[in-house]
Amino acid sequence: SQQGEEDPQALSIQEGENATMNCSYKTSINNLQWYRQNSGRGLVHLILIRSNEREKHSGRLRVTLDTSKKSSSLLITASRAADTASYFCATESKSSGDKLTFGTGTRLAVRP
């Protein structure tokens, strides 16, 4: 079963603009993670945010977590063409046996 749902499903922006992707989930979590997938490749881990954290930064990435709304957002600032990929949120929870459950992803296209 899939717990995370990303929004929007697809996003197209101009290079230099910011990209925001959202993720909603259903049950209480231990942590939430964001991954990136280039076409036909494996997933790359971007950020892990724990349930007692509200915001984390990594380079041009900013992740927020609102456990009261069961939602998270991933912000990519000053986007580049190389950021073109699919982005997935994944949740780890006791209800999933501490295994990751992935959402359906947001396809981001950054136009040069």
Next chain:
Amino acid sequence: DGGITQSPKYLFRKEGQNVTLSCEQNLNHDAMYWYRQDPGQGLRLIYYSQIVNDFQKGDIAEGYSVSREKKESFPLTVTSAQKNPTAFYLCASSTANYGYTFGSGTRLTVV
């Protein structure tokens, strides 16, 4: 370099044939996972193993089998009982409180 290696990159299966996908890691991770990804979809968990000689079914285990005889290796067999095996298969490993490390995937096609 530490990481996960999946092979082959592409695999073709005939009807009624069993095929085995390889996954090897040198990260010293205890836990390993197999996911299936269909076009435009998220990942669905097939099997996982949290320790050597032990593994558990995921959400879509029917038609698949695994073994975990060594910490480094977690091969996946797609059996003839899996009626719709064409998909992208991803192997991952993890250690506590960190994200998963994924292999580069195997694309399986039925011919």
